Amino acid sequence: xxxxxxxxxxxxxxxxxxxxxxxxxxxxxxxxPPRDTDALALLRQDHDLIRQLFKDxxxxxxxxxDTRHRAERAGVVSRICSELLMHIHVEDEIFYPxxxxxxxxxxxxxxxxxEHEGVMRLIVELDMMGAEEALYDAKVIVLGKEVGRHMxxxxxxxxxxxxxxxxxxxxxxxxxxxxxxxxxxxxxxxxFHHENEGAT
Ligand SMILES: [Fe+2]
Ligand SMILES: [Fe+2]
Numbered sequence: 310x311x312x313x314x315x316x317x318x319x320x321x322x323x324x325x326x327x328x329x330x331x332x333x334x335x336x337x338x339x340x341x342p343p344r345d346t347d348a349l350a351l352l353r354q355d356h357d358l359i360r361q362l363f364k365d366x367x368x369x370x371x372x373x374x375d376t377r378h379r380a381e382r383a384g385v386v387s388r389i390c391s392e393l394l395m396h397i398h399v400e401d402e403i404f405y406p407x408x409x410x411x412x413x414x415x416x417x418x419x420x421x422x423x424e425h426e427g428v429m430r431l432i433v434e435l436d437m438m439g440a441e442e443a444l445y446d447a448k449v450i451v452l453g454k455e456v457g458r459h460m461x462x463x464x465x466x467x468x469x470x471x472x473x474x475x476x477x478x479x480x481x482x483x484x485x486x487x488x489x490x491x492x493x494x495x496x497x498x499x500x501f502h503h504e505n506e507g508a509t
Contacts, residue, residue: 348404348482349468351489355396356460362389363453370446383440386449390432393456395492397425399485407481412470421467424459428452 346354362385369382401422409418431452438445471478 346482346486348478348485349471351482351485352396352400352404352468353464355392356464359389359392359396359456359460362392363456366449366453376441379440382446382449386435386440389449389452390435393428393432395489397428398492399488401425403485403488404481407476408467408471411474411476412467414470417466417470421459421463424455424462428456428459431455 366382366385366389369378369385372378405418405421409415412418431448435445435448435452438448
C-alpha cells in the first residue's frame, strides 16, 4: 500500500483528514477541469497550482514573522499539503500504475514512488508542527524544492514517455478527475476518515 493510500485509510493518522478539510474550507483558485480532460493536462494543471502556492509561501516569508504573518503562512502551507495529498493520491492510485505497465521502465517509476514517500513524510512532519516552531519554515522550503524537482522530472521525462507509448490519456484523465471529485466530496463530510475505517 502506498503512503498516500495509508494516510487516506488509517483512522489513526490525522494528516489526510485535516488537510482535506482545510482544502474544502479554502477557496479553490483553479476551476474544476472538464470531465474528459487529458491526464497529462490535469497533472500539469495541478503542478502549476502547487508551484504557485509555494511562490505565495515564499512571498509571505519576506513580509514578516509576527503572529499574523505566521498564521497567514500556515494557511498557505495547509493548502499546499492538501493539494499535494490529493495530487499524489491520484497519481499513486491511477496514473502511476497505468504508466508503469505501459512504459516498461520500472526504475524510473520506482524513483518517482520513493520521491512521493519523501514528500508524504515531510507533510506528516508539518502536520505535527506549529508554524511558530523551529524548522517549520525550513521544512516547507525543502518540501518546495523536492516537489519542484519531482514535478519537473515527471514533465520532462515521464510525460514524454507516456506520449511515446500512446497510452489512452483521455480515459485515464476521466478516471483521475472522477477520483479527485470523490476525494473533494468525501472530504466535505465531517466523518470522512471514519467512513474509510476498515478499508483495505
Ligand atoms: Fe508525482
Ligand atoms: Fe505530479
